[in-house]
Amino acid sequence: MPRYNPKEVEPKWRNRWSEAGCFNAEPPGDKPNYYVLEMFPYPSGHIHIGHVRNYAMGDIIARYKKASGYNVLHPMGWDAFGMPAENAAMQTGSHPSTWTYANIEAMRDQLKRMGLSIDWTREFATCDPEYYQQQQRLFLDFWRRGFAYRKESYVNWDPVDQTVLANEQVIDGKGWRSDAPVERRKLSQWFLKITDEADDLLAALDDGRLSGWPDNVKLMQKNWIGKSKGLSMKFRFADETSEFTRPDGFEDGLEVYTTRPDTLFGASFCAIAPDHPLAAHFADGNPELQAFIADCLKSGVSEEAIEKAEKRGFPLPIELAHPFDDRRLPVYVANFVLMQYGAGAIFGCPAHDQRDLDFARKYGLSVLPVVLPPDANSAAFEIADEAYVGPGTLFNSAFLDGLSIEDGISAAIAKIEEMGHGACATQYRLRDWGVSRQRYWGCPIPAIHCGKCGIVPVPEKDLPVKLPEEADFSVPGNPLDRHPTWKHVDCPQCGGKGTRETDTFDTFVDSSWYFSRFAAPAPDKPVDKTAADYWLPVDQYIGGVEHAILHLLYARYFMRLMRQCGYLSVDEPFANLFTQGMVVHRTFRDESGEWILPEDVTVENGVARRRDGKGGPVSIGPIEKMSKSKRNVVSPEAIAETYGADAARWFMLSDSPPERDVEWTAAGVDGAWRLVGRIWDTVSPAKDLLKKNGLSKPAADNALRQATHNAIAGVTDDIDNFRFNKAIARIYEFLNILKKTKTSSDWAQAEALGALTQLIAPFTPHLAEECWETLGGEGFVCEAPWPKPDPALLARETLVLGVQVNGKRRAELEVAADADNETVKKLALSADAVKRHIDGKTIRKIVVVPGRIVNIVAN
RNA sequence: GCGGACGUGGCGGAACCGGUAGACGCAACAGACUUAAAAUCUGUCGGGCAAAUGCCCGUGGGGGUUCGAGUCCCCCCGUCCGCACCA
Numbered sequence: 001m002p003r004y005n006p007k008e009v010e011p012k013w014r015n016r017w018s019e020a021g022c023f024n025a026e027p028p029g030d031k032p033n034y035y036v037l038e039m040f041p042y043p044s045g046h047i048h049i050g051h052v053r054n055y056a057m058g059d060i061i062a063r064y065k066k067a068s069g070y071n072v073l074h075p076m077g078w079d080a081f082g083m084p085a086e087n088a089a090m091q092t093g094s095h096p097s098t099w100t101y102a103n104i105e106a107m108r109d110q111l112k113r114m115g116l117s118i119d120w121t122r123e124f125a126t127c128d129p130e131y132y133q134q135q136q137r138l139f140l141d142f143w144r145r146g147f148a149y150r151k152e153s154y155v156n157w158d159p160v161d162q163t164v165l166a167n168e169q170v171i172d173g174k175g176w177r178s179d180a181p182v183e184r185r186k187l188s189q190w191f192l193k194i195t196d197e198a199d200d201l202l203a204a205l206d207d208g209r210l211s212g213w214p215d216n217v218k219l220m221q222k223n224w225i226g227k228s229k230g231l232s233m234k235f236r237f238a239d240e241t242s243e244f245t246r247p248d249g250f251e252d253g254l255e256v257y258t259t260r261p262d263t264l265f266g267a268s269f270c271a272i273a274p275d276h277p278l279a280a281h282f283a284d285g286n287p288e289l290q291a292f293i294a295d296c297l298k299s300g301v302s303e304e305a306i307e308k309a310e311k312r313g314f315p316l317p318i319e320l321a322h323p324f325d326d327r328r329l330p331v332y333v334a335n336f337v338l339m340q341y342g343a344g345a346i347f348g349c350p351a352h353d354q355r356d357l358d359f360a361r362k363y364g365l366s367v368l369p370v371v372l373p374p375d376a377n378s379a380a381f382e383i384a385d386e387a388y389v390g391p392g393t394l395f396n397s398a399f400l401d402g403l404s405i406e407d408g409i410s411a412a413i414a415k416i417e418e419m420g421h422g423a424c425a426t427q428y429r430l431r432d433w434g435v436s437r438q439r440y441w442g443c444p445i446p447a448i449h450c451g452k453c454g455i456v457p458v459p460e461k462d463l464p465v466k467l468p469e470e471a472d473f474s475v476p477g478n479p480l481d482r483h484p485t486w487k488h489v490d491c492p493q494c495g496g497k498g499t500r501e502t503d504t505f506d507t508f509v510d511s512s513w514y515f516s517r518f519a520a521p522a523p524d525k526p527v528d529k530t531a532a533d534y535w536l537p538v539d540q541y542i543g544g545v546e547h548a549i550l551h552l553l554y555a556r557y558f559m560r561l562m563r564q565c566g567y568l569s570v571d572e573p574f575a576n577l578f579t580q581g582m583v584v585h586r587t588f589r590d591e592s593g594e595w596i597l598p599e600d601v602t603v604e605n606g607v608a609r610r611r612d613g614k615g616g617p618v619s620i621g622p623i624e625k626m627s628k629s630k631r632n633v634v635s636p637e638a639i640a641e642t643y644g645a646d647a648a649r650w651f652m653l654s655d656s657p658p659e660r661d662v663e664w665t666a667a668g669v670d671g672a673w674r675l676v677g678r679i680w681d682t683v684s685p686a687k688d689l690l691k692k693n694g695l696s697k698p699a700a701d702n703a704l705r706q707a708t709h710n711a712i713a714g715v716t717d718d719i720d721n722f723r724f725n726k727a728i729a730r731i732y733e734f735l736n737i738l739k740k741t742k743t744s745s746d747w748a749q750a751e752a753l754g755a756l757t758q759l760i761a762p763f764t765p766h767l768a769e770e771c772w773e774t775l776g777g778e779g780f781v782c783e784a785p786w787p788k789p790d791p792a793l794l795a796r797e798t799l800v801l802g803v804q805v806n807g808k809r810r811a812e813l814e815v816a817a818d819a820d821n822e823t824v825k826k827l828a829l830s831a832d833a834v835k836r837h838i839d840g841k842t843i844r845k846i847v848v849v850p851g852r853i854v855n856i857v858a859n
Numbered sequence: 860g861c862g863g864a865c866g867u868g869g870c871g872g873a874a875c876c877g878g879u880a881g882a883c884g885c886a887a888c889a890g891a892c893u894u895a896a897a898a899u900c901u902g903u904c905g906g907g908c909a910a911a912u913g914c915c916c917g918u919g920g921g922g923g924u925u926c927g928a929g930u931c932c933c934c935c936c937g938u939c940c941g942c943a944c945c946a
Contacts, residue, residue, distance in 0.1 A: 042946050082946065155944070166944040216863055220941075223862050303942050307860040336860085355860080430943090437944060507946070545940060548863080582940085655871040655884060660864095661939070668871075671885055677898090725872070729883035736883090802879030807927045809879050833913090847926055853878045857926050 004680035006644025010766040014115060022782055023062075023117040025073040028534050034070040035535050036062040037515055039543030039551070043078045043125070045103040047110045050544075050583040052636045053652040053662065056763075057580060057724065058542050059116045060653070063762040064719050066117065067786040073535055075518040076111065076118045078104050078125035081132075081442045082507045083166060089441075089473035096441040097469070100127055110637055115645045115765050117782065122518050126510035131517065132443040133464030134526040135509065140446060140457050141565045147193050150455065153434055154275075154301050157185035163476035164438040170300040177476070184297040189436035190445060190503065194557045198225050198428045201556055204572060212576030214659075217548045224549050226429025230259035231413050232343065233422025235270060235320035238328040250278060254320060254331070257342030257427055261416065262408030265397035266349040266370035268360060270320050271313060271332045273339035282316050282333075289314055289333065296335045303338075311336050311359045323421055324398060334359065342427055350387065357387040370397045371405060433554065435506045440471055440479040442504025450491035450498040459492050465500065478502055511551055512558035515541075515573060525567075532568040541574040544582060552577070578722055581661040583652075639669055646764035647672040653724040653763065675732070676767055679760065682738060683771040686753050691776035695747040704748045706793050707737040708755050713789035715759045724763075731759055750775075755787050803828045804855040805837040813854070821848045828854040 017023060038058040041051055062074040078100075085096035092099075104125055111118070124131050142148050156165040160178035164187075169176045194201075202225045204210055205218045234253040254270060272278055274296035283289045292314040299305050313332035320329045329347065336355055337346055350360035351369040360367055367383050371392040378395050394400045394408045403411060416422045436445070444465040446458035458465055468486040471479040480486060480502040491498035513526070515538055520531035543551075552574070559573045639648045651672035656662035698705065711734035718727035738752055753775055761768035761781045772781035796817050801824065803811040811833040815824055825846050828834060834856065841858035848854050 039946095044946090079946070084945085164944075167942095168945045170944095220863055224942085226862095301944080304860080307942085309860090434943075439944090506944070508943095511946085544946095545864080546946085547941095549941065550943065551946085657872075660872090662871080668885065674899095675884090681899090726883085729873075732883050800879085804879080804927070807925095812879070836913095845926060847878090849878055849927095853927085855878080855926055 004677055004684075004767070004770070006646060006676070006766065009770045010113075010115060010644055010646070013766045013769045014112065016769075017117075017780070017782070020780070022780060023066075023072075023074065024119045024121055025075075026071045029071065031069060031071040033073070033535060034062075034065045034540075035073045035519060035538045036065065036540045037075065037518070037538045037542070039541070039547060040077045040079050040511070040514060041107065042082060042084070043080050043100055043103040043107055044084060045106055047107055047114075047636055048583070049636050049639075049648075049652065051111075052114060052648055053583055053658075054542060054544070054580060055111065055114060055116050056649040056652050057578070057658055057722075058540070059114075059118075059649075059765075060719060060724060060762040061540050061542075062117050063765065063782055064786065066782065067758070067761070067784065069785065072117075073122075073519060074116075074118055075122040076116075076120065077123050077514060077518065078107075078127075079507065079511050079514070080104065080125035080127040081504075081510055083439065083441070086439060086441045086473065090476075093473070095469075095471075096473075097127065097467075100125070100441075113640055113645055114636075114649065117765070122521065124517065124521075126443070126507070126514060127441070129464045129466055130523075131514075132510070134517070135443050135505070135513070136446040136458070136463050136465060137460060138513065138526050138562070138565070138567075139505075139509075140460065140463075142192065142561055143447075143457060145565065147196070147561055148190060148435075149193065150188055150190055152186045153189050153191075154184040154297075155187055155189075155438070156301050157183045158476070159183055161476040164478075167300060167302045170302075170305075173299060173305065181298055182300055184299070184301055187436075187438070189434055190447075190501075191432040191434050192557070192561075194433045194554075195428055195430055197557055197560050198227065198430050200560065200571075201225060201553065202227055204556070209572050210577075213574075214577065214579060217545070217552070217577060217579060220548050221553055224430060224553065226427075228259045228427050228429075230257055230425060230427060231261040231409075231416060231422055232257050232425035233261070233323070233416050235323065235329070235347065236421070238319040238321040250281075253421075254278065254345055255343040255422075256345045256347050257425065258347060259427075260349065260352065260405075260409070261412035262394060262397075262400060262403070262405050263349040263352050263370050264322075264324060264347070264412055265394075265400065266351045266368045267322060267327075267329060267347045268350055268365045268368065269330050269332060269348045269356075269363075270345065271334035271337050271348055271359070272345040273337040274333055274335060275339045276333070276337075276344045278316075278345075279333045289316075292333065296333075299335075306338065307336065309335055311355060311362060313359060313363060315363075323416060323419060330365070332359075332363070340431055341429065351383045352387050352389055354387045354389075357383065357385075361385075368396055370394055370400075433506075433508075433557070435509055436503040437506055438478045438481070438502070439504055440467065440473075442507060443510060444480070445501045445503050445505060447501040448489055448491055448498045449501065450494060450496060452496055453491055453493045453498075455501075456491055456493050456498070462492070480504070508551060508554045509558075512554045513562065515555075516559075516562070516568060520568075526562070527567050529566075529568060533570075536568060536570045537573050537575045540576045540578065542578045542580060545579040546582075548579060578658070580658050581656070583662050643669055643673045644676065644766070646767045647676050650675060650728070650764055654728040655725055657725050658722055675735075676764065678735065679756070679764075679767060679771065682735065683753050683757065684774050686749060687774055688776035689746065689750045690754055692746065692750070695750060696745070697747050698745040702745060702748050704738070704741045704745070704752050707734060707741065708748070708752045709789040709793040710734075711759060712755055712787045713794055716786070716789070719762065727759075728763065731756070731763075734759075757781055758784060758787050799851055801828075801851070802853045803831060803834055804853060805834060806857060806859075807855060810834055810837050817851075821850065824848050824850075824854060828856065 036058050038054050062072050066072045080100050085100050088094060088099045089096050156170050158165050158175035158178050158180060160180040161175060165175055165182060170182050173181055175182055202222060205222050210218060234255050236253040274293045279293060283293055299309055313334040316331045318331050320331055322329060348356035348359060350357040350365060350367040352371055369381055369383050371388060372378050372381055372395045373388060373390055373392045391405060394403045400408045400411055413424045444467060446465045448456045448458060450456055468483055471483060473479060487500040487502055489498055489500055516527045516532055516536060519535035520527040522528040555573050560571045562568055563571050636648055647669060651669040711730055714730040715727045757768050757771040757775060758781060765782060768781045798814050799817050801813045801815060802809050803813050811831040813827055815827060825848060838856060838858045843856060843858045845857040
């Protein structure tokens with residue numbers, strides 16, 4: 001029997017699939033259609049094992065659906081714009097385009113070697129001018145319809161390199177290259193009005209349009225959109241004769257937004273954001289405040305950085321009047337108040353908000369509790385280090401005393417409205433989507449700045465606005481901005497001198513509609529509407545949880561815009577979503593703290609050493625998401641080279657449930673390799689068995705037939721429910737039975753081996769084809785109809801029940817599947833082990849759960 | 860800081876709606892085959908007491924609900940992901 005050799009077998013079948021065009025989607029016809037998509041990769045140059053896992057999952061679904069009779073679309077492309085290419089250009093001098101396309105070449109090869117059932121005829125990269133031209137066209141449409149606008153917004157600014165930094169380039173508040181403390185700087189940038197769609201994006205999460213999405217992702221998006229109902233009110237200034245003269249716009253006082261107007265009586269201060277206009281007003285001529293504000297702007301722009309910073313404030317020389325009594329509230333500029341949320345100003349109720357409490361303790365402000373927990377004593381209740389945010393009854397609150405929080409909120413709003421100080425208001429946490437990036441390697445924003453006409457769209461006939469081929473990457477900053485000629489153009493309206501917009505799009509724009517271009521490519525428009533309507537929405541979308549919010553929310557938003565512009569008819573792009581876990585790996589460092597590749601390390605008894613025995617001690621770090629920077633990566637190429645693609649795919653999907661993180665271990669893939677050999681050794685002796693006629697069919701109680709149909713039913717169910725690890729366990733079980741079952745029936749053998757081959761086909765497609773050919777199956781196994789289980793062979797005649805006495809298992813009982821409860825009780829009581837445990841006790845109750853368990857309660 | 864998840868043998872995990880905890884795989888150990896090794900095959904494999912069968916403990920920790928809890932509720936601990944310019 002020849003040994004299975006993946007190096008010969010795998011390329012052979014890939015060529016045959018490719019020649020036959022097995023995986024090219026068919027034109028619309030009688031078959032139901034199914035669109036499977038994995039999030040497309042960034043062309044970093046190498047596929048990593050996480051890609052293998054992601055694409056193997058999609059491939060299983062694609063192959064399974066194809067075998068089940070669907071017209072399947074399973075495309076692939078490249079999320080090709082982005083910073084790494086530009087970083088590479090700075091480091092090595094290679095042009096981002098050269099670097100990117102070379103990476104794509106390499107990765108396409110690597111992906112092809114995984115044996116994925118992809119329709120490569122639809123491949124494109126987002127950096128192809130044919131793609132980004134259509135993106136520019138979409139943007140012009142959005143702009144025309146008022147979905148896009150410009151406003152000022154902050155960026156991370158590196159004062160030494162004189163460049164904008166991404167959040168990930170800010171490390172501990174410092175620029176990654178210069179090590180200089182970053183600052184926030186204001187730039188005029190492009191935004192898309194995603195907040196206009198906030199209500200519908202939110203509604204779809206709950207109204208069934210996204211019933212195929214996991215609840216945790218929907219919840220995260222819901223929290224991200226963060227719709228809240230509250231009170232928008234103005235605090236009047238306390239002192240008419242203050243040295244302060246009111247600035248324009250603040251004649252009526254300071255506007256704040258709150259979701260907890262019920263706690264107004266607990267207010268002890270107000271605070272405004274460092275970039276609030278009122279702060280600017282007071283900073284004028286106040287160097288100390290200027291310094292404080294500048295200091296606040298010396299943290300990164302990420303919300304995380306702002307929220308984690310120590311709460312600090314700067315008192316302003318004014319006081320505000322409490323709306324309900326004669327208290328005066330001091331006003332601070334505070335670093336934890338966000339200008340972009342609500343009114344950029346808050347009132348602080350320290351007793352019932354942790355941030356406010358921290359702040360109040362630091363500045364010696366009063367802490368008056370106004371919500372009394374259900375069982376607390378109003379005289380004794382005090383706030384120590386923790387704010388009370390639970391339910392309760394209002395007290396210390398005059399006309400609100402005794403009300404619940406909910407009623408208190410309504411009552412407070414009513415009162416403020418009656419006083420004319422404010423009104424109830426709805427707020428969103430969601431902000432408009434800033435799409436401007438001050439970088440070269442992205443899709444140019446098709447706009448022209450003209451001294452006379454303002455900002456003018458590039459006429460459609462002039463699209464695409466292509467990136468200039470020559471660019472200087474030797475210094476930080478935006479190469480488009482300092483390009484000698486590119487940006488200088490004539491204004492399309494007045495013909496005068498103008499300059500191009502030098503910002504490019506956020507790469508999330510590129511990935512917000514690529515799936516519709518896969519489904520419906522067209523030469524002269526973003527999508528072909530007929531094809532888009534046929535294929536969309538994507539039936540099954542698969543990708544990492546790290547995209548749960550931004551990418552998925554932006555894509556949902558884009559579909560709404562494209563529908564409003566008449567490009568297609570859906571508003572939800574992804575009918576079913578699966579978020580797979582990441583591939584993680586142990587990290588290792590040498591004595592100088594440098595990261596070491598896992599393949600260079602051996603671990604014995606918890607002690608890590610270098611494999612070559614050289615060098616100093618190796619410290620074992622935490623298990624983390626695989627990343628180039630920490631070098632905790634493994635190369636799928638090397639694995640596939642040694643074991644073949646099938647073993648690599650099998651291992652990535654066995655053991656860990658798909659939604660959970662999986663830790664890569666070298667030992668695991670060995671087991672997968674053994675399985676490939678075992679299957680081949682089991683199937684290959686049965687040459688042409690499927691071709692043999694006249695085999696006699698055995699009786700229905702044949703054990704092998706039952707096992708076969710159990711396996712078919714189980715694996716099918718597991719694939720349908722994304723439980724690939726369980727499907728694999730069932731295949732192992734089936735294989736174990738297959739090898740143990742001594743059957744004289746060739747008919748049952750043929751059925752079993754045929755089914756085994758079909759069941760493994762989505763997982764190990766090359767091996768399956770080779771087995772199928774050996775067995776004498778017709779055509780490709782990837783095109784053979786998926787087997788169906790025979791219900792008659794799935795039924796069980798007897799069941800084994802556990803018998804408990806007082807909740808502890810004491811015996812097992814084999815009973816007929818249709819035995820009634822009385823029979824089961826009698827049998828249970830007559831078991832020896834049961835008798836021993838109920839001896840001398842009175843039976844109080846017998847619980848019989850049919851098909852499961854019997855519990856005898858006795859004392 | 861805010862939001863979302865996760866925690867079961869030496870390891871990855873299984874356990875459906877609250878019903879026999881540990882399927883399946885990996886590692887380990889023992890045996891068969893072999894001059895030997897590899898590969899392959901067979902068996903054992905949560906801990907403890909017993910060593911035939913039985914008993915006690917055991918699903919991150921503590922409490923609770925229930926005839927019965929890995930699963931439900933409350934509190935705590937730990938790990939991971941996201942936080943709007945990484946993709």
